[in-house]
Amino acid sequence: MSIFPVVLCGGSGTRLWPMSRGGQPKQFLALAGDQSLLQTTLTRVDALENIRPAVLVSNAAYRFQLVDQLAEIGLTASAIILEPVSKNTAVAIAAAAHFAIQNDPNALLLVLPSDHVIQNAAAFHEAVETGTTLARDGRLVTFGVVPTAPHTGFGYIRKGALLANGQHDAYDVDAFIEKPDTALAIELLASGDYLWNSGMFLFRASTYLDELKRYEPEVARLAQQAYTDASSDAQFLALSADAFAECPSISVDYAVFERTDRAAVIAVDDLGWNDIGSWSALHEIAQQDPQRNALIGDVLQDSVSNSYIRAEHRMVAAIGVSDLVIVETADAVLVAHRDLAKDVKRVVESLSASGRRESVTHRRVMRPWGSYESIDQGERFQVKRIVVNPGAQLSLQLHHHRAEHWIVVKGTALVTNGNREDLLTENQSTYIPVGVSHRLFNPGKIPLELIEVQSGAYLGEDDIVRLEDRYGRAGTA
Incomplete structure (x- = not known):
């Protein structure tokens, strides 16, 4: 009986704007260490015993970022399951359960969010070991974090009877409580009967599917159909x-856990768990100076207290302020009171409503072949920095409204330009006229970097006619 970690990594993470955006959400960012939150999650579960490579369930738009993130830490996945649209966690877990059963009829699923921080890996491993025994016996296990404050941003679980099978700190689940207001949170904490709902689960794949069929038969049916009719490469x-x-x-909590009589909760203390639901949450776990400031990047401060200041591209200077969150990126700066940092999603909603790209993409945009970054733009021109990974290539394409000049600044480029191919090295350039098919390939062993100067009447990313593409994409990219 093997354990398949199921890592849910399709969320958009709008509460950590401007770093987390629709095109590159928080699970792919290094917000609490050198690795991204997703990579830290994968590394942590890889150290467990009797563990299979993880099953990643994500939005199809993130598929190439997932591959890159795995490669960076030298891990593989049992499967990367792509959702065509976001449909919450019940169906996502069901699809992973069908995959696991196909490979091991007795498989256990360890379901984990990809964007949480757990500072005490040893406590996590011990909790999983306890949960494994319960899951083998047919229990649906969730992990409850012993609360340390009357937090209003988490759901709560009321502990039932202590389980009589000798499992330490394992209880029946008596009830799930939605995120409380402050008064209720204080009451829940004082009672000692409640745990924070961590959103982590462990159970037999077959048990979960049986309970899903019992309580949400339509979700179970459509999940099985979506898996049976899936396409793979x-x-x-x-x-x-x-x-x-x-x-x-429907969430897994509502679909199954709030209704089943098989739910058990393991109370975990000293886990160092945080769901990174806001910039204030990141401030809580970051290293702080004596004035309770978390200063990340090139930050200068004078008479600043109780603030989180993060500089990603430029120097940030702050004088005489307190209780602030300041986050600088290449194209946006957030300044918010710490108590209101959770409301940053309203900024994202406003940007989306007005059609601003800053709600979705950074100035540097990731692509399966590398990245591009807008450096400057004006009337009838745009300048980009393009990076192509070794062995990668852009699609064979043409543009109806713009011409392009390419100048190689690092590496080697094999350029298809109409009917000819040119090999360009550093300080060499080429010109792509309007309407001419072209492609860029990096045949070298190091990243290819070039400057692209676009000129024309229309410079939008949707002015691309893709003739061939090794990545199977449609539309712009």
Whole structure:
């Protein structure tokens, strides 16, 4: 009986804007260490015993970022399951359960968010060991964090009877409580009967599917159909869009855990757990100076207290302020009171409503072949810095409204320009006229870097006619 970690990594993470955005959400960012939150999660579970490579469940838009993140830490996945649209956690876990059973009928699933911080890996491993015994006996296990404050941003679990099978700090689940207001949170903490709901679970894949069929038969049916009709290649398993689109959007908590009589909760203390739900949450776990400031990057401060200041690209100077969150990126700066940092999603909603790209993309945009970054733009021109990974290539494409000049500044470029191919090295350039098919390939062993100067009447990313593409993309990219 093996354990398949199921890492849910399709969220958009709008509460950590401007770093976390729709095109590169928080799970792919190094917000609490040298690795991204996703990479830290994968590394932590890889150290468990009797563990299979993780099953990643994510939005199809993030598929190439997932591959890159795995490669950076030298890990592989049992599967990368792609959701055509976001439908919450019940159906996502069901799809992973079908995959696991296909490989091991007795498989256990360890379901984890990809964007949480756990500072005490040893306590996590011990909790999983306890949960494994319960899950083998048919229990649906969740992990409850012993609360340290009357937090209003978490759901709560009321502990029932202590389990009589000798498991330390394992209880029946008596009730799930939605995120409380401050008065209720204080009451829950004082009672000692409640735990924070961590959103982590452990159970037999078959048990979960049985309970899902019992309580949400339509979700179970459509999940199975989406998995049965899925398309696959060497890297990805893409769930059927038709069946998946019909599936109700329901969380695993509501679909199963709040209704089943098989739920058990393990109380975990000293886990160092945080769901990184806001900039204030990051401030809580960051290293702080004597004035309770968390200063990250090139930050100068004078008479500042109780603030989180993060500089990603430029120097940030702050004088005589307190209780602030200041986050600088290449194209946006957030300044907010710590108590209101959770409301940053309202900024994202406003940006989206007005069609501003800052709600979705950074100035540096990731692509399966590398990245591009807008350096300057004006009337009828735009300048970009393009980085192409070794062995990668852009699609064969043409533009109806713009011409392009490419100047190589590092590495080697094999350029298809109409009917000819040119090999360019540092300080060499080429010109791509309007309407001419072209492609860029990096045949070298180091990243290819070049400056692209676009000129023309229209410079939008949707002015691309893709003729061939090794990544199977449609539309712009």
